[in-house]
Amino acid sequence: MNPETESRMKLLLSAVLGGLIGTFISVIVDSALFEISINGFFSLIFGISLILIGGLILWRVAPEEGQPLTPWRLSVFVFSIMVICSGMFCFLLEKEWITNLDASTK
Numbered sequence: 001m002n003p004e005t006e007s008r009m010k011l012l013l014s015a016v017l018g019g020l021i022g023t024f025i026s027v028i029v030d031s032a033l034f035e036i037s038i039n040g041f042f043s044l045i046f047g048i049s050l051i052l053i054g055g056l057i058l059w060r061v062a063p064e065e066g067q068p069l070t071p072w073r074l075s076v077f078v079f080s081i082m083v084i085c086s087g088m089f090c091f092l093l094e095k096e097w098i099t100n101l102d103a104s105t106k
Contacts, residue, residue, distance in 0.1 A: 036090055047090030054083030 001009075036043045057080035061073050069077075 037093055043090045043093060047087045050087030050090065051084055052087075054080045054085075054087060057083065 032046065036046055057076065061076040061080060063069055063073060
């Protein structure tokens with residue numbers, strides 16, 4: 001097999017595997033969001049887990065005294081805040097929002 005064909009085969013394999021992994025993650029996230037909107041207990045556990053994970057990330061990425069805040073640390077800091085906010089939104093999610101809220105509130 002020549003190097004060009006081998007390179008194309010690796011590219012094709014990577015694209016197929018990436019697509020499969022992305023599809024699998026999409027199904028898992030969709031199932032979790034559906035379960036959060038229906039089951040209050042699952043929403044509570046999921047929200048607490050996200051807040052704890054975001055807090056741990058925030059604690060690990062916080063610079064020690066005298067260390068500068070590098071761009072990498074800043075981006076991970078912003079990501080951890082997003083994870084914490086996602087956990088808080090789990091407590092706010094209600095399945096009747098679509099039907100019970102009036103148009104101005106939506």
